[in-house]
Amino acid sequence: MAVAKWLCRVVIARTHSLELNSYSSSKRIYLNNGVNSRPARYSSSCHGQYDLIVIGGGSGGLACAKEAVQLGAKVAVLDYVTPSPRGSVWGLGGTCVNVGCIPKKLMHQASLLGEAIIDSKAYGWVLPEANAIKHDWQVLREAVQNHIKSVNWVTRVQLRDKKIDYYNGHGQFVDLHTVKVVVKTGKEHTLTASHFVIAVGGRPRYPDIPGALEYGITSDDIFSLENSPGRTLVIGAGYIGLECAGFLNGLGYDATVMVRSVPLRGFDQQMAGIITDEMMSKGVNFLMKCIPLSVEKKNDGKLLVSWTNITDQSTHSDVFDTVLFAVGRRALTKELCVESAGVKTVPESGKIFAENEQTNVKHIYAVGDVLHEKPELTPVAIQAGKLLAQRLFSNSNEQMDYETVATTVFTPLEYGTVGISEEVAIKRYGEDNIEVFHAFYKPTEFSVPQRNVKNCYTKVISKRKDPQKVLGMHFVGPQAGEVIQGFAAAMKCGLTMKQLQSTVGIHPTVAEEFTRIYITKRSGVDPNPQSCCS
Amino acid sequence: MNKMANSRSMTHAVRSLCRTVVIQTVTRTVISAASTCYRYYMHNNFSSTSQVRKSFVINSNEDFVNKVMNSDVPVIVNFHAEWCDPCKILSPKLKELVDPMNDVHLAIIDVENNAELVHAFDVKAVPAVLAVRSGLVVDKFIGLVDADMIENLIKKLTMKQGG
Numbered sequence: 001m002a003v004a005k006w007l008c009r010v011v012i013a014r015t016h017s018l019e020l021n022s023y024s025s026s027k028r029i030y031l032n033n034g035v036n037s038r039p040a041r042y043s044s045s046c047h048g049q050y051d052l053i054v055i056g057g058g059s060g061g062l063a064c065a066k067e068a069v070q071l072g073a074k075v076a077v078l079d080y081v082t083p084s085p086r087g088s089v090w091g092l093g094g095t096c097v098n099v100g101c102i103p104k105k106l107m108h109q110a111s112l113l114g115e116a117i118i119d120s121k122a123y124g125w126v127l128p129e130a131n132a133i134k135h136d137w138q139v140l141r142e143a144v145q146n147h148i149k150s151v152n153w154v155t156r157v158q159l160r161d162k163k164i165d166y167y168n169g170h171g172q173f174v175d176l177h178t179v180k181v182v183v184k185t186g187k188e189h190t191l192t193a194s195h196f197v198i199a200v201g202g203r204p205r206y207p208d209i210p211g212a213l214e215y216g217i218t219s220d221d222i223f224s225l226e227n228s229p230g231r232t233l234v235i236g237a238g239y240i241g242l243e244c245a246g247f248l249n250g251l252g253y254d255a256t257v258m259v260r261s262v263p264l265r266g267f268d269q270q271m272a273g274i275i276t277d278e279m280m281s282k283g284v285n286f287l288m289k290c291i292p293l294s295v296e297k298k299n300d301g302k303l304l305v306s307w308t309n310i311t312d313q314s315t316h317s318d319v320f321d322t323v324l325f326a327v328g329r330r331a332l333t334k335e336l337c338v339e340s341a342g343v344k345t346v347p348e349s350g351k352i353f354a355e356n357e358q359t360n361v362k363h364i365y366a367v368g369d370v371l372h373e374k375p376e377l378t379p380v381a382i383q384a385g386k387l388l389a390q391r392l393f394s395n396s397n398e399q400m401d402y403e404t405v406a407t408t409v410f411t412p413l414e415y416g417t418v419g420i421s422e423e424v425a426i427k428r429y430g431e432d433n434i435e436v437f438h439a440f441y442k443p444t445e446f447s448v449p450q451r452n453v454k455n456c457y458t459k460v461i462s463k464r465k466d467p468q469k470v471l472g473m474h475f476v477g478p479q480a481g482e483v484i485q486g487f488a489a490a491m492k493c494g495l496t497m498k499q500l501q502s503t504v505g506i507h508p509t510v511a512e513e514f515t516r517i518y519i520t521k522r523s524g525v526d527p528n529p530q531s532c533c534s
Numbered sequence: 535m536n537k538m539a540n541s542r543s544m545t546h547a548v549r550s551l552c553r554t555v556v557i558q559t560v561t562r563t564v565i566s567a568a569s570t571c572y573r574y575y576m577h578n579n580f581s582s583t584s585q586v587r588k589s590f591v592i593n594s595n596e597d598f599v600n601k602v603m604n605s606d607v608p609v610i611v612n613f614h615a616e617w618c619d620p621c622k623i624l625s626p627k628l629k630e631l632v633d634p635m636n637d638v639h640l641a642i643i644d645v646e647n648n649a650e651l652v653h654a655f656d657v658k659a660v661p662a663v664l665a666v667r668s669g670l671v672v673d674k675f676i677g678l679v680d681a682d683m684i685e686n687l688i689k690k691l692t693m694k695q696g697g
Contacts, residue, residue, distance in 0.1 A: 149617035153645065157658055 050074045050193035052392070053179055055171045055336060058094020060368030060381030061199030062155065065164050067389035075164045076191060078171040078181050082335070084220040085206070085213050091152030092159075092168070095201050095369070096378040102151065103144045103223035104243055108410045110140050111250025115412075119449035135251045137228030145224055167191075173341040176361065195392055198343070198352060198359070198366040199385065200336055202329040202376075207235070211295030215303050216323045219244065229253055230321025233305055235292050237263035239409045241326035242275065246411040249284045256285040256320070258292060258307060260327075264409065268421035271459070271474050278413040278455040278476070290316075295323055331370045346372050356399055357388050365392075375405050406488035408481035413455055416480030418488040419472030425461045434471065435464045436521040437497070440528045443478060444508040457527075458513045460500065468497035473514065483511040589629050589640040595650055602641050608667040608691040609639045613657045615646065620678035621661040628663070631684055637692050665691040 052068050054061040057079025069075045081098075083089045090098035114135060121127050159166045169183035174190070182188045204218035219240050222229065230253060234245040237259040249255040257263075257279075263286075264272035280286060293306040293315065306317040331350040338345060338352070343359045345352055351372040357365045365388055368381035383400060390396035406418035425434045438459040446453050461472040473487050487495070505512025519525045592598050602609045612628055614621045625642065632640040645652050645660055655664065665673040665687050673687050 146617035146619065150615070153615065153617075153660075157652075160653060161658075 050076050050165075050191060052076075052195045052197065052389075053078065053191055053193040054197045054199055055179065056094065056197075056199035056201055056368070056370075057092045057155075057166070058199060058201050058368060058381070059096045059378040060201075060385040061094070061197065062159075062385075063382040064197050064199065064367060064385030064389045066158070066162055067386045068393050069162050069164050071389065071393035073389075073393045076167060076193070077159060077164055078167045078169065078179070080168065080170040080181075082170070082203075084203075084218065086217050086221040088221045088224055090224075091149065092155045092166075093148075093152055097151050097155070098148055099220050099223055101378055103148060104219075104247075105410060106144045106147065107140065107223065107247045107251075108243065110135075111247040111412065114250050114252070119445075119451065122449035137225075137251070140251075141223075141225065148223075170335070172335075172337040173339075173343075174337075176341050177363075194363060196341075196364045197385070197388065198333070198336065198338065198364065198370055199368045199381070200332040201369040202331045204240075204325065205328045205330050206325055207292060207327055209292055209294050211297070211303075212292075212325060215295045215297055216325045218325050222324060225322075229324075231319075232256070232322040232324060233258060233303075233318075233320040234324045234326055236260075236326030236328070237265075237276075237286075238326060238328070239264060239267075239411075241324075242279065242411050243409065244324055244326060245284050246279060246282075249279070249282060250412055254285075255283075256287060256318075258287045258290050260291050260310075261289070267409070267415075268417065268423065268459075268472075268474055270422060271415055271417070271457075271476060274455050274457055274476050275409065275411050275413065275415050278452075279411060281452060281455070282412055329369070329376075333370060357384055374402055375407065377405065377407060380405055401492075404488060404491050406484050408484060410481070413476055414478065414480035416475045416484030417473065418484055418491055419470065420461065421472060421474075422459070422461055425471050429463065429471075433464050435462050435468065435497075436460070437462070437517045437519065438521060438527050439513060439517050439519055441477070441510065441513045442529055443510050445478075456510070458517060460497070460514065460517055462497045466498075470495040470497060470500060475510075475514070477510045477513075479510065483514075486511075487514065588633060588635075588638075589642065592641050592643045592648060592651070594648075598641070598643070598648075598651055601639070602666055603669045605639060605666075607637055607639050608665065609641050610688065610691065611641045611643060611664040611666055613643050613645055613652065613655070613660050613662040613664075615644065615660045618660045624661045624663075624678050627681065628684065631681070631688060635688070635692070638688055663687070667691055 051073035052065070052075045054065045054068075054075065054077045057077050061077060061079070065075045065077045079092050079094075081089050081091075088099075094100075096102060114133075117127065117133055118130070127133065156166070167181045167183055167189060169181040169189075171179050171181040174180050177192050177194075179191050179193075179196070180188055181191065204220055206212045206216065206218070216235075217225070222244060229248060232245070232248050232253055233256045234241045234248075235258045237257050241257060242263060245255040245257045262269065262272065263276045276286060287307065287309075289311050290307045290309050293308055296304045296306075298304050298319065302319045302321055303323050304317055304319050305323055306315060308315045331345070331352070333343075333345045333350045333352060341364055342361050343352060343364055349372070352359055352366040352370055353372045354366045357367055357371070359366055367385045367388060369376045371384075374380065374384075380400075380402065387396070387398050387400050390398065404419060406416065408414055408416040420428070422436060425436075436459060438457065440454070440457050442453045443451075443456060445451075446456075456477045458476070459472075459474040460470060461474075462468040462470045470491055473484065473491070475483050477483070490500075500514060501518065503515045505515035519527045590601060592601065602611060610628060610632060612625060614625050616622075628640055632638050643651055645657065651657075655662075659676050661678060662676050663674060663684075664671050673690050675683060675687065
């Protein structure tokens, strides 16, 4: 009976705090009776001290919060999605889960399956006529959104299970140790903590041209677009722009990419050129060295885009169903009012300069896309968040290693890479002190359907002098992400050319090309393959 | 120190309580303890559920108490999510099996709209189906199952009369 009575009290308190839109640990309510037992009709509530408040429920924030709570900290997570100009919103999980990696990979897979259907005919599958094979955007969209929602739900369940307080509201710094957050019901909570982690990530930018905000969409909107995108202009040739144009083209939509300077700026430019060549051969149009001037809506609902070619100053225009801006992302630090806590940001991007994830304010940290000059990748944010929590709440001294981070661009023919580009290698060590090995190759599976292999290429950059430590590995081909992952571990171990070349390959795969690579650029020998096995 | 030890051992007691078939105490206390629910629970203790339709959607804790916990008739409780494909297969199947029966009701709970019920019943995956009779959870399954298993659950629910 005493147990039941205690249970009643716990549950009343727990349900009371549920009304306040947070999941509190029953232990804390039991002990801090005074502060937390205010009835719900009060419009604001002041919560006791947290050990850690994480602002941003994305890859970095959640990883940090979950690790911290496991180490015994009292943690709260704030997450909020401001609707995009098009009105798109999404649930807990951040960019990756909702409008990034996950839906992107699913749509990329959808477009690859379209290619596979065509290939399958050569392998003996009896199919309807090519023009009877169509794609239904609504089916794909719903499948992708259902998956995203299931991940949102699992994430919320996890927070609840791990007893992390979750506030679905827009947080803002009030002072060094205080954050205020207004939740859906309009209630305002004032929270204090001994540590803060800023993990607010970023959102797509819009260019300052007429019609962009009113009529353009971004990656925030494409994955939940109600109607099929139709003839699409993608403005921007970073990896987001290229990946979007790639899968849209693969799904059967006319896709054009407008490039201001060069595609995949910051990546190895030879590889970037190979990627765009492949996309062109697949039917994607490229408008090189062009910048948009305006977007107008016509009477029939289509969009008239005007642009100028910066090489000859000529102007052009054309009509599209959808205009997708992928011209860069900006950090959400301004909305967070970081200056109220004294946190300094980089003026242009709004990003935070942090040394070992610590900002200029000792007890305020940052992880993820919001960090200045760190890779904007989910696994980087997750790893950094976890290690940070370990340093804060246990005896760990382990810092995040931002070097040798593998990444993949999921264009129709994928590009995987780990280590440095050829340009950076030349700049850092000098052309005479590096060796560049390269090879074109033919995936076995491409032979039967006679797929174009001219862009299947791999490159390894190493130091010239023995033991020829490997500095960078680059791969364009199918399953590039799967291929490169293992080599990242090898490079972290200090992979040398001798070790790479003495590794026996698995046959027939595309990954084995790295174990067979021997022709150097310096030798001038033709890197095209003669035959398969010898 | 003593208080801490006490509360810890109480937590253990609570956990083992949940695991036994005396879920009745837990579920009743959990739901009835919600501030708005408590009053209604006392009020509707003797209300008749004959006006309730056979298959219905639960929209609030109060709804749940009235139509499930206080139901004279056993109820199958289906935790459902719109984004879950197996749910979309199971829910119509449940409705199909329950509709012709006079002695069983079907309560559908959308997990997105009823966070407190999801929390109270510790639903971690959907679809989740509970068989409730006289406020007691007598059976449950998680995930899409075949028609045989659903029929067995219904049979078990309607077999013995009275608590």
